[in-house]
Amino acid sequence: MMGYLNMGLDALQTRLAWVATDSIDWKFYLQVCSWSVCLFESYLLLRQFPLYSKTEPPPVLAEHFKPETFKKSQAYGKDKAKFSLVSGLYKQVIDSLFLHYGLMAWSWRIGGKIIAKLGYGPEYEILQSIAFAFTLFFVSSLPSLPLSFYQNFVLEEKHGFNKMTPSLFVTDLLKGWGIGFAIGAPFLAMFLYIFKWAGNRFVPWLMAFLLIFQLSMVILYPTVIQPLFNKLSPLSEGELRSRIEALATRLEFPLKHLYEIDGSKRSSHSNAYFFGLPWSKHIVIFDTLIKQSKPEEVEAVLAHELGHWFFAHPTKLLLLSQIHIFTILALFPAFLNAPPLLRAFDFPPSVAAKPPTIVAFLLYQMLLTPLEAIVGILMNAVSRKFEYEADRFACELQTRLKDERMEDMGDRLGRALVTLHVENLSTVWVDWLYSAYHHSHPTLTERLRALDGYKSAAAKAKDVAEKKEL
Numbered sequence: 356m357m358g359y360l361n362m363g364l365d366a367l368q369t370r371l372a373w374v375a376t377d378s379i380d381w382k383f384y385l386q387v388c389s390w391s392v393c394l395f396e397s398y399l400l401l402r403q404f405p406l407y408s409k410t411e412p413p414p415v416l417a418e419h420f421k422p423e424t425f426k427k428s429q430a431y432g433k434d435k436a437k438f439s440l441v442s443g444l445y446k447q448v449i450d451s452l453f454l455h456y457g458l459m460a461w462s463w464r465i466g467g468k469i470i471a472k473l474g475y476g477p478e479y480e481i482l483q484s485i486a487f488a489f490t491l492f493f494v495s496s497l498p499s500l501p502l503s504f505y506q507n508f509v510l511e512e513k514h515g516f517n518k519m520t521p522s523l524f525v526t527d528l529l530k531g532w533g534i535g536f537a538i539g540a541p542f543l544a545m546f547l548y549i550f551k552w553a554g555n556r557f558v559p560w561l562m563a564f565l566l567i568f569q570l571s572m573v574i575l576y577p578t579v580i581q582p583l584f585n586k587l588s589p590l591s592e593g594e595l596r597s598r599i600e601a602l603a604t605r606l607e608f609p610l611k612h613l614y615e616i617d618g619s620k621r622s623s624h625s626n627a628y629f630f631g632l633p634w635s636k637h638i639v640i641f642d643t644l645i646k647q648s649k650p651e652e653v654e655a656v657l658a659h660e661l662g663h664w665f666f667a668h669p670t671k672l673l674l675l676s677q678i679h680i681f682t683i684l685a686l687f688p689a690f691l692n693a694p695p696l697l698r699a700f701d702f703p704p705s706v707a708a709k710p711p712t713i714v715a716f717l718l719y720q721m722l723l724t725p726l727e728a729i730v731g732i733l734m735n736a737v738s739r740k741f742e743y744e745a746d747r748f749a750c751e752l753q754t755r756l757k758d759e760r761m762e763d764m765g766d767r768l769g770r771a772l773v774t775l776h777v778e779n780l781s782t783v784w785v786d787w788l789y790s791a792y793h794h795s796h797p798t799l800t801e802r803l804r805a806l807d808g809y810k811s812a813a814a815k816a817k818d819v820a821e822k823k824e825l
């Protein structure tokens with residue numbers, strides 16, 4: 356097995372050997388690619404833009420939207436689209452300038468200076484890599500800070516969603532950087548150590564490491580990281596709690612804890628999700644969702660979430676991401692020892708002659724940008740399929756659990772989705788191409804239409820079953 360894997364990987368590397376020898380204008384290629392992606396995204400926004408001028412909601416939604424709310428949602432959508440267009444172009448100009456003036460090569464030099472101050476020489480590649488990565492991250496994230504400030508305190512504020520204060524904004528940012536360093540530095544050290552240790556047989560080892568990392572984040576994120584930003588408290592006793600517990604028990608969902616999260620501290624957007632290990636799961640519901648919807652509607656949202664669990668959607672997505680990671684790693688060796696690649700990005704010959712792994716990896720990642728855009732579209736398609744499956748699961752609960760009280764689950768889910776949309780002022784008119792590229796969920800109109808289909812199918816199945824009993 357390992358033998359075949361290595362043979363295949365070697366063959367692949369032979370095919371890509373030209374990367375290490377030919378001098379190619381990689382920088383030009385990258386400029387063209389990133390501008391193409393940016394212009395394509397702008398084009399999508401321009402396709403979407405006229406839809407914000409429609410004065411009526413789609414017919415299926417007409418009865419749910421008050422004219423006033425619809426007007427508000429259109430205005431919010433239009434403002435967001437304008438902001439996306441401007442900020443997308445702004446970020447692209449900055450990135451393009453960084454690329455042109457060799458930010459990466461500069462950061463590597465600064466990284467070297469930082470560790471020299473601490474008394475370490477360039478032979479400490481892992482240490483310099485960490486200093487480099489944080490310099491690069493810090494410098495390249497500075498230009499977008501004013502954008503996210505504007506987004507929170509002007510755009511979201513204007514439409515009544517911002518609950519954040521400037522001081523919370525700053526502490527969140529610092530906390531985020533702190534955590535990024537606390538997790539990122541050891542992660543990067545281990546990542547680079549595996550390359551050094553395993554040589555050109557790094558693929559299976561690195562995959563194992565990344566999988567372990569992903570799984571530990573599943574545990575660490577909600578238990579350690581999220582509580583730094585939000586307060587999770589046990590959902591109080593009452594109708595909602597007993598409904599969800601009963602549903603979990605009947606579906607044999609291993610519910611350990613049921614939390615309410617104070618999502619409203621930062622924003623009034625709302626949702627629910629579950630997480631945890633296969634034998635011990637936690638459900639988290641946003642306080643805003645609880646406030647906006649009736650208990651039986653929140654129950655339907657949870658029925659949808661449990662559908663994701665029932666069909667093992669998170670595991671399937673994890674599997675897909677492993678295939679994705681494997682492909683990326685399998686092609687990487689060709690770029691690992693390619694001096695011309697580094698020279699194309701302004702690295703001095705002394706560094707390019709023996710490329711630092713982290714630099715080669717980041718450059719390689721950048722070259723993959725157009726491919727990643729396509730992978731993103733495919734992943735969205737898969738995710739949308741899963742959303743439909745989970746909706747269908749909720750509608751079919753009455754047959755699955757043989758419970759008449761679940762007959763209207765589809766209606767309840769529909770009502771909850773409409774409420775979520777109305778309260779979040781989500782866009783209801785969506786261009787198909789824009790949606791295919793950006794959305795991991797079907798649009799509200801698509802979901803309501805599908806729900807109607809599942810409901811009538813479930814009703815038919817019930818009729819047939821009753822006739823059989825007679």
Ligand SMILES: [Zn+2]
Pocket residue numbers: 659660663742745
């Ligand atoms: Zn879902």
